Amino acid sequence: xxxxxxxxxxxxxxxxxxxxxxxxxxxxxxxxxxxxxxxxxxxxxxxxxxxxxxxxxxxxxxxxxxxxxxxxxxxxxxxxxxxxxxxxxxxxxxxxxxxxxxxxxxxxxxxxx
Amino acid sequence: xxxxxxxxxxxxxxxxxxxxxxxxxxxxxxxxxxxxxxxxxxxxxxxxxxxxxxxxxxxxxxxxxxxxxxxxxxxxxxxxxxxxxxxxxxxxxxxxxxxxxxxxxxxxxxxxxxx
Numbered sequence: 388x389x390x391x392x393x394x395x396x397x398x399x400x401x402x403x404x405x406x407x408x409x410x411x412x413x414x415x416x417x418x419x420x421x422x423x424x425x426x427x428x429x430x431x432x433x434x435x436x437x438x439x440x441x442x443x444x445x446x447x448x449x450x451x452x453x454x455x456x457x458x459x460x461x462x463x464x465x466x467x468x469x470x471x472x473x474x475x476x477x478x479x480x481x482x483x484x485x486x487x488x489x490x491x492x493x494x495x496x497x498x499x500x
Numbered sequence: 501x502x503x504x505x506x507x508x509x510x511x512x513x514x515x516x517x518x519x520x521x522x523x524x525x526x527x528x529x530x531x532x533x534x535x536x537x538x539x540x541x542x543x544x545x546x547x548x549x550x551x552x553x554x555x556x557x558x559x560x561x562x563x564x565x566x567x568x569x570x571x572x573x574x575x576x577x578x579x580x581x582x583x584x585x586x587x588x589x590x591x592x593x594x595x596x597x598x599x600x601x602x603x604x605x606x607x608x609x610x611x612x613x614x615x
Contacts, residue, residue, distance in 0.1 A: 421603065421604075423606075428608075429608055429609075430502065430504070430590050430592075430606030430607050430608050430609050431543070431590070431606045432502070432606070433603050433604070433605060433606075436603055476542075476543065478543075486531070486548070486604075487533070487545040487548060487556045487558055488533075488535075488543075488545060488604060490535075490542055490543040490544075491542070492542045493542065
């Protein structure tokens with residue numbers, strides 16, 4: 388039973404345009420959400436997070452939106468750059484339960500010059 | 501560089517063997533997490549330690565065990581290895597687990613190949 392799903396395995400975007408990566412979750416106990424970026428042969432790199440008390444968090448070119456009623460979050464990258472090409476994972480953490488992260492399956496983003 | 505180190509980078513061994521993976525957290529981080537990434541399963545949480553004590557357990561097999569030492573480094577022990585244990589094993593660390601403060605920083609991983 389996948390509690391965190393990223394339904395798009397891949398996404399291709401032109402440099403300078405917006406990239407939108409989506410993530411859905413099913414567990415109502417999740418209250419903290421994170422996005423990680425991963426290059427081949429490296430560990431995931433933390434990008435941005437959002438608490439369930441907010442619906443938006445911004446950090447430079449990266450913005451995460453949370454829609455609690457729809458159990459959906461998205462990561463917007465504007466403008467997209469070729470160096471953003473990587474696999475992006477969303478992750479969720481439940482209330483108090485040791486802060487273990489449940490990851491989605493990842494979306495491979497390709498930004499074309 | 502996340503500040504989390506893992507050794508070895510690669511490990512090749514045979515079925516039935518036992519291996520130990522090592523992780524040093526970022527300076528000052530008290531919590532260590534272990535994750536497994538296999539081809540068909542994505543990143544799966546195995547176990548968490550906080551300041552030397554086990555704090556949370558995920559889908560960790562009984563053949564696997566971990567510990568966190570007084571200097572806060574952690575080891576993941578995998579025994580009676582099977583072909584299906586071949587995967588990337590990541591260690592992550594965070595400062596003080598708690599609400600709104602759960603950014604985990606990942607090491608580069610150990611690639612385990614069981615032949």
